[in-house]
Amino acid sequence: MTGRPRSVSDEAVFEAVAAVVTDAGPTGLTLAAVADRVGVSAPALAQRFGSKRGLLAAFAAREAAGVAEVFAAGAAAHPDPLTALVETLAGLPSGITSPEGLANNLAFLQLDLTDPQLRPHAVAQSRAVRAEIADLVRAAVGAAQLAEDTPPETLAADLYATYCGAMLTWAIDGGGDLRGWLREHLERALAPHRSRAGDEVAR
Numbered sequence: 001m002t003g004r005p006r007s008v009s010d011e012a013v014f015e016a017v018a019a020v021v022t023d024a025g026p027t028g029l030t031l032a033a034v035a036d037r038v039g040v041s042a043p044a045l046a047q048r049f050g051s052k053r054g055l056l057a058a059f060a061a062r063e064a065a066g067v068a069e070v071f072a073a074g075a076a077a078h079p080d081p082l083t084a085l086v087e088t089l090a091g092l093p094s095g096i097t098s099p100e101g102l103a104n105n106l107a108f109l110q111l112d113l114t115d116p117q118l119r120p121h122a123v124a125q126s127r128a129v130r131a132e133i134a135d136l137v138r139a140a141v142g143a144a145q146l147a148e149d150t151p152p153e154t155l156a157a158d159l160y161a162t163y164c165g166a167m168l169t170w171a172i173d174g175g176g177d178l179r180g181w182l183r184e185h186l187e188r189a190l191a192p193h194r195s196r197a198g199d200e201v202a203r
Contacts, residue, residue, distance in 0.1 A: 008038045010058070013045065017059045022095050025104035026111050031055065053117065060112065060121035067128035071136070081139035082146075082190060089133070089163050090182040097178070099171040106171075130156045146193045155193065162189045 016037035020029050031042040031052050049055040074088030075081075096102050112122040134156035140146045146155075166185035167178065174181045 008040050012038050014059050014062050021108045022101040026108045057117050060118050064121045064125035071132040081136045085136040086186045090179045102171045130160050133159055
């Protein structure tokens with residue numbers, strides 16, 4: 001005997017988790033709030049994930065596992081490796097449109113870093129993002145967009161730090177939308193490497 005099909009996918013639930021975190025922060029993240037977003041009951045979510053903590057662990061695991069898929073989609077949309085790199089990173093926090101929303105996500109990050117069940121997923125996600133950036137840097141070197149001696153892992157770490165830092169500066173005193181702010185800072189970090197590559201290609 002088979003059970004009733006789920007009326008709402010796990011992906012829809014995880015999208016609701018992200019939206020609730022951005023709107024209300026970790027204190028406002030309840031099974032009821034997520035259930036209300038997707039049109040199911042809180043007991044139904046509890047039955048599926050076991051508890052709020054179980055839901056958060058599943059959400060964190062999906063975020064880490066989904067990094068490669070996100071970057072693959074960016075590469076498919078932008079064949080130019082550096083454009084794919086900048087646009088994918090700039091689009092990662094697409095649901096964040098205000099400093100308050102970013103602050104709520106940072107509060108959730110504190111939970112990620114201190115909860116022993118969630119922290120491994122946060123570490124895995126961070127390492128996966130840096131690895132994907134490094135792969136795109138290698139592709140850019142191969143396409144003569146960057147100098148041959150560009151160290152992929154080092155530049156990837158610098159670009160990831162730029163990405164993280166730019167989000168904070170946008171929340172504090174940035175103007176315009178977050179995506180544009182991230183794009184500007186990432187392009188600035190890439191500029192010296194682009195100019196070196198251009199000099200070598202021109203010779």
